Amino acid sequence: MEYEAVIGLEVHVELNTKSKVFCGCTTRFDAPPNTNVCPVCLGMPGVLPVMNRAVVEATVAVGLALNCTVSKWSKMDRKNYFYPDLAKDYQISQYDLPLCHGGWLEIEADGRAKCIGITRAHIEEDTARNVHTIGAGESGVDFNRSGVPLLEIVSEPHIRGAQEAFDYLTMLKRILEYLDVSDCNMEEGSLRAEANISVRPKGSTTFGTKTEVKNVASFSGTQKAIEFEVARQIQVLEAGGKIVQETRGWDADRGITVTQRSKESAHDYRYFPEPDLVPIAVSDEWVERIRASMPELPKARFDRFRGQYGLSAYDAGVLTSSRAMADYFEKVVSAGAPAKQAGNWIMGDLQALLTEAKCASVESCKITPADLASMIALIENATISGKIAKDLLVDMFKSGKPPKTLVEEKGWVQISDRGALETLAREVIAANPEPVAAYKAGKKQTFGFLVGQMMKATKGKGNPKLINEILADELARGDVKGS
């Protein structure tokens, strides 16, 4: 039988607001344990939460980017359970009236656009972190993370496979980064994904029994976990078995999912409205103010890059993959560089340098967009060759110096003196009788070898266009002479 996977994703995103969701403590995660804490996020007796306005604004922005309806009126709820990392032994979250609901996110599946429904996006507080490495038989709790704002984004079960899940997460992360609402770092836990997975015979419209897969630390991990879990479920069904509704954990080392908690032992969270907070009222005017302050989103920017700069879908996709890169590209272009060349340099050599230097973003790169543009101009006006430019870029990347300065320092100005190059061409022809003969016998590939010899002789500084031209002329002239 042919099966189809039915997948919904729950993504938790830590928002990068300055302060926590219900108190004034900083959200920085790298401080010593229990230093970014106050009575509120420690859940001391007598404290009250106060909603951080910036959290509401970030959530609304994400909701708008995901084409959600923003509730004019929503509220917070208490989710009750006992765990040492939960300061109040209840988590303030949203239950039946999420701030944003009913949206969609467009991804590309099999070369076609596909909309994945967004059920809801709501506000909640992060928990503290239990630490089990402090000594024999003892555990500690670090409350620095307690009360960091979290956005939970729940998709409809519209995802049909591991690749689609990966694409959904990639696109979602891109949007969150564009909005600058989160660091989206899965390793540091600022973005966490859980997948609800079931399978059913292809063509069926009812849902199979689902499992929930947690504990995944990367997008590719999510992809692998889904691949495994879908295969496992099909195997169970094929063998005549039944899927047990349960929570399964992804064991990255072994590459399998394992049972964590069955439905029978699931919590009764006893949700009820949080009486310490007033309802969240979001006026149309406020929504419009937030909308107006939002940057151009990845999809719109992609479409614009194709139209405005005549870029291919692939190039536009890579250049809009992060807001920083897209901004950088546009700055290079507005500094005068032709779009195609700017794109090629950024996606090619510059990206390679960034990757090699383990540099996360083009923003922290020493090469300013203006410098890259003037480097491209130096190639365009034949001051330097493209080959030299590759070395020049490396030096610019390391030193941060403007290209002109470096070119002068290193004496990299291209040789475009026709007379000098003609003389050199004749010398090269004279010194390489065999390749010349081969060329003349019709073996045109040897032309490249001869160009290489010219380049070697000019230490790479020869103007390639002129070299090609002159060499062809000289070879032809030889023919005339010789005949």
Add this chain to the structure above:
Amino acid sequence: MPKELHELTAHEIRDAVRTRKISAVEVAECFFRRIGEVDEKVKAYVDVWRQYGLAQARSVDDRLAKGKEMGLLAGVPIGIKDVLCTRQGYTTCCSRILCGYRSPFDATVVQRLEAADAVFLGKLNMDEFAMGSSTENSSVQVTRNPWNLKCVPGGSSGGSAAAVSADECAIALGSDTGGSIRQPAALCGCVGMKPTYGRVSRYGLVAFASSLDQVGPLTKDVEDLATVMNVMCGRDPRDSTSADIPVPDFTKSLRSDVSDITIGLPKEYYTDALNNEMREKIETAIDGLKKLGAKVVEVSLPHTDYAIACYYIICTAEASANLARFDGVRYGHRSRDAKDVRDMYCMSKTEAFGREVQRRIMLGTYVLSSGYYDAYYLKAQKVRSLIRRDFLEAFQKCDVIIGPTSPTAAFQIGEKTSDPLEMYLSDIYTISVNLATIPGLSIPCGLTRRGLPAGMQIMGKPFDEETMIRVAYTYEKNCGIDMGRPPIV
């Protein structure tokens, strides 16, 4: 015969201190002496801050000597219910689970009182986590009613009421979730106010039922009440449920005039459930106000019968979450015998919460459980809206509603401890006010034949404490019965 210092009202003390007729230190010393003399019998205090209070008093005197302008409560000795967080001393809610707990911050009301140059005498006894109507649920001690030491002072702010009544402080802070200020004020013969929900910041009030809790004062007279309300009330950015509504000068309402006032008498309050003697007291008081020009109309609060059931679902539901944090992880009692985390939770709570607190946590957990939520919690919220609507409709016809504060005068210690339902009925007239989030005030209206105080409750429109204060003041000045002083004096 001139009054003893400790018999003075807060505004008398304040005026005397401000004009330097007496020093704040003399006042504080007098009150600490008084506590030393009578608290052995009354048992109102769980923590006396002799050193701290005297230091505050000295500071008041120093600043007066330098000619500084002093606050509305300059030198006024005040006791604080142990449910309010204070950096000084302990904050235990009279529960074993918080035994030895010190709060790292002061409640907003405590801060405001201190900023008005009050002098703090210590922390006052209460039912554990404010759950109870007799202060017998305190894990520390049983407070006695100064009018009859065999009787309860009411609760949960029993320590506060008894302390004011026995002259162990001039003003006490209490908290009221279902009558916890008004009922003990009535039983001990003092004035007590539960302000409109949102009038006073709850920051630093250890939560029992967040949507019902409100901090309020217990005082010797209405003028003191108006004075301390001027200090306590107002928006606090730390409490999002505190209202951003301007606070009037309540002392401007201290006028003897009810000629433009219509009093509503809810027919549901004057039934057989009300003890005859209490009914007579209230009727006499109403007659007095009528003679002063007030009009009286009958009003109806048709959902009154559902108030107690509704209240015990909502308050226990909220309490079950509010008290979850006392888990032994960060502070408070942790069982020594626990073998794992689950054990630690169960054993710590079982060992350190009293029976009534455990009963309410279990009840609240039950009403919020999957499958029961709609039938209990959701239904109760709907009833709550109806109860509020009853009041708002009644207030279309009247300015204040008057009824008894408590169905009986103070009962004997131990009389109702074996029957929680009987105890819950003590709050039958006060609970609706919390559910409706409106303000309620209790003022003494005479003594029963057994020599125990009776209390009259004046209920007002949301954020209209002014009218209530005016009616109470008019009553006190013109019809107030001289009850004498409690026999403890």
